[in-house]
Amino acid sequence: MKSFLPFITFNGNAMEALTFYKGIFHDMEIEFLQEFGSGTPGLEGQVMQALVSIDGQRIMLGDSRTPEGFGFTPAMSFYIECSDMNEAELYYRKLKRDGAILVPLDEYGTGRFFAFVQDRFGLSWQLNFNK
Known part of the structure; x- marks a missing residue:
């Protein structure tokens, strides 16, 4: 390959x-x-x-070359391991603009911050930061 x-x-x-x-x-x-x-x-x-x-x-x-529209689904997403909380917050703020919050940026478990957003084009992004 x-x-x-x-x-x-x-x-x-x-x-x-x-x-x-x-x-x-x-x-x-x-x-x-x-x-x-x-x-x-x-x-x-x-x-x-x-x-x-x-x-x-x-x-x-x-x-697309075809007149039929293609759509994105949260079943496929990009997963980002953020290097720090500032990076996670920056990506979260920018990617959710005119998009949708699927899971808000918050602490889920001790020291694990996570968010799942869909941007304005319909692409989904998972953001993760572990302290």
Whole structure:
């Protein structure tokens, strides 16, 4: 196997999502970005394929080519082990904006802080910090 990467399919707002996540994850790098061109009517300027890296974790994403919308579900989520409480609170505050809180950021067990949020694009994020 040459590689194994998650691929996230957006409904025409992948570029907006890239900007949103870049504002949250300051170590995010866009390694590759290809937009649809004029040969794909109705998709021009949308993301055909992008490869990003967040803290070394590579993720591919793009916009759907089909008119049917795809949706995200909390059954699949990104799990982040935060290095400190400030980081957990920062991600929580930014990711929940215009999204949904599935489990609020709180202490669940001695010294374990956890949150489960869905961002405005419908992607789910689990945030964990152990003291």
